[in-house]
Amino acid sequence: LGHGSGGQLSAELIGDVLVPALGSAAPAGALEDAAVVPIDGVDVVLSTDAYVVSPLFFPGGDIGALAVHGTVNDLAMRAALPVALAVAYVVEEGFPLADLRRVAASVGAAARAAGVPVVTGDTKVVGRGAADGLYVVTTGVGQRLAGAAPSATGAAPGDAVLLSGPIGSHGTTILSVREGLGFDADICSDTQPLHRLVAAMVDAGGDAVHALRDPTRGGIASALNEIAVTSGVGIEIDEQALPVPAPVQAACEILGLDPAHVANEGCLVAFVAAHRADAVLAAMRSRPEGRAAVNIGTVRDTEPGRVVVRTSVGSRRILDMLVGEQLPRIC
């Protein structure tokens, strides 16, 4: 198994192995990070995620904050406000108690800040070597905001592609800390909850907000490709409009990474009907999480399933999902 880096291969693992195994219990329709489950006419939104980040502590956050924000954000991408969370810890024997306290405190602080209770949970201690320190699994239940039903299938030709903030900080920070590369002096993770930003967007755009995605693993490239495929549309992005903080850009250059492939934990991409795009963008900018929001491109009916970046030279480069680890394609 070499499916760790969140791109093409993970998608294949899900599509070829995990979902087929469910048979008739598989979800109907497109796969989303959160599912809408109607209960007695009420749209309940459900999401679950396992957090295995290494290192556990990093500038801008830790695994506990991430475990709250990630699940809150997955709910938010279906225009749902979080109602309750469940948190499970898998702890390796010998893991320092002080660190566990620190993570638990972080979970609490993040949940309070997001305004969502942690209503239940679980803890398992496993033998040495059976886990790498600490894993956290978070499940969230949310309630859908009235007026919008964004879905990964919803992007439509003509939509504006809006990005809520700068990209690349989280993944670069994690890599820098884990491998001791020293970039984390200038960069920190962007991890933050986005449900209030989404509420503001839905307020301004209503059902013109067609699709939302948080570009976590695989970066904005994976998020855009997933939407392009699921919605059956082409997406064209303007390279110069992509906000990449200068230290992130510098780090990516030296590491040979495309910032578009680097993970984020505190921004989202939105596909919004053109006539409401300016209003939604203004609403995003009125929130601190969306202060630096920008319009980065448009959805087209040509080249369905493909994401193309218009470069500063004026050529059109195909922006692909990562295929496993980055393998050079240059001969």
Add this chain to the structure above:
Amino acid sequence: MAVTPREAPAREVWSIRVRGTVQGVGFRPFVHRLASGLGLDGTVRNVDGDVVVEVAGPADTLAALVRALREQPPQHAVVAHVTVTRGGDAGALGAGFTVALSTSAATTRPGFAGLPVDLATCDDCIRELFDPADRRYRYPFVNCTACGPRATIVDALPYDRARTAMAGFALCAACAAEYADPTDRRFHAEPVACPACGPRLSWRPAGEASDPGATSEEALAAAVATIAAGGTVAVKGLGGYQLVCDATDTAAVHRLRTRKRRLRKPFAVMVVDTAAAGVLARISPAELRLLTGPARPIVLLATHPGAPTALASGVHPGTDRVGLFLPGTPLHHLLLRALARPLVVTSGNLSDEPIAIDDTDATARLAPVADGFLLHDRPIRARYDDSVVRVIGGRRFTVRRARGYAPDPLPLPVATDRSILAVGAQLKHTFTLARADRALVGPHGGSLDDADALAAFHATLGQLTRLHRFTPDVLAHDLHPGYLSTRYAAGQPPGLRRVPVQHHHAHVVSCAAENGVRGPFLGVAYDGLGLGADGTLWGGELLLASYTGFRRLGRFGTAPLPGGEAAVRRPARMALGYLLGGEFAVPAGPAAGFLGRMPSAERDTIARMVARGVNSPHTSSAGRLFDAMSSLLGICDDADYEGEAAVLLEAAAAASGGTEPLPWRLTEVDGLWVYDWSGTLTAALERARAGTPPSELAAGFHATIVAVTVALCVRAAEQTGVTAVCLSGGCMQNRILASRLLTELGTAGLTGHLNHDVPANDGGISYGQAVVAAATCDEGG
């Protein structure tokens, strides 16, 4: 009652089939003249790609006809095979000799016939072009059966005017008469045209609409004036738009470079004739033949050493090679004569995009680059960029196979009853269609990560499969899952048979196949990077191979690529990779100078990346070793274009000419012979520090790689008894390396082969894949 006099020779009926390059080259009028002259009765017609002559007459006269067909074909015809079938109904042929309509029998012989390549303007047409008394005087579209556009104007087959971009131009009476007259040079010249009835030029200054009222002469004059004034003109050429400026004007060349964002990659230069070419470069007889041949490729030539050049310094910075070509269309003849100086003529595109062919698209895309557009109203149906060749070992070595060469089918050594589509690699992309005993390699298409190049791949594939009624049932592809060609194959219907082909196997098979090497052979594949059978990146490989499989016998020592593709763009990173994390260690002392020269932040981060394995995959690439050496010698730290570091290293070596190798050794790792480069790099660093000039060390490095390769091949030959060595991969474009390998393998009792028609770079991968697929399916495997 008919009585045949006894004295009269017996009248026989022969059916003569001529195979080769016999269509679109004036073959039928030639047969008509010949047969009529001999007083024979019958017909000549095109049947698929062949010419068939049904003819009646005395046996010895018929034999004379066959001899003449073999021995005096028209200028651009190549007669490969003449088969004669005797017998038939003489009465059915009637009296006199006529040219019959083309027939298509695609069902009877499934090759790739009838789509001839474009041919440079012939001498007869050039005479008319500059003869004030001729009705086509200065007509930019003059052509005849011996020359003119072909593949670039075809809509459908068989090749007839009604199915070309000329269909919309109704022949005037004078042209119609020539077209219908079997004795005329323009008999069935499908693109025949004249000022009264044919295409016209128009001029569009950048940012303005074209002036439909202007004459061709006025349009040409405007373009000439713009170029003369230092501007760049986008010219609608045969297979796509070209950007043209004064090659002697430093400011003009600089401006074009700035606008095209192409810093140093050499520009091709068009010169008016061979004399003008001789002023700029040394030209061997073999090079002269290519330069003046009907394909009119860009020929990479050596400049005169030490002599001042008429070319602006920015045309081919840092190299002793210049790509020259001669005018191949009447329009280019007119431009060159009017301007009377060498012109930069480069593909009309931005960076890696495909060459523009559509007027609307070109005028939009090239607007930021061109000061004006020289347009005409004959549409370009298919994209054929200018071909690039060089001469190695006295023979043509194709670097980019496009206009004038593609889509001529190549032999497929193992005939197939399948229809094989080989989708190629990623850079310098081509695809190949194979069926029966023929492989049709599509024209050069650029880098597939460009959305327009990918679209052009789909368009060209669509066009050629439609023309040849080709429905693939086998897909051959690379192992690299990220190549957009592999992804294309993956996206095709699941019912198609798939043949994955390892990158370097495809390289060496491409060489073996076009050289007719049959049994097992030794394959030396030296290139940048390709995915190996073990999932790691290869590129300096010795294989024992056949058309169906291979075993890896040897390789170059590995080194990390710090930052993946970033290390390809910056050879200095690659050098750091070899010094800081290679398979073999270079002592700290000799390495200190280079390490000290690198920016400390970059060096320290890369050291950490290499140590921790962060985005630093290892490779056994030969191309990357050339890159690293180029940087270690201070020749090239950053590459502006693919292969620049190696190109400059070759240029440096050529300036020295030394042949003494640096230290090297072969060792054994996991059952493979491995080139340990640590001694080579160490000696180069030490000697550079001691004051040995980089050019001498560059020459020594080339000699080392030759010595290593010969030693590897000799060992392999001793072990396997195989003596044929097929040399392929992008590194073989290095003339010093390739030509010395041929010589020294010969001295060692082995037989070296290079690619000729098919590029040794990734442009040849699709052909290699097709051959492997044909052989694999043939085995029932």
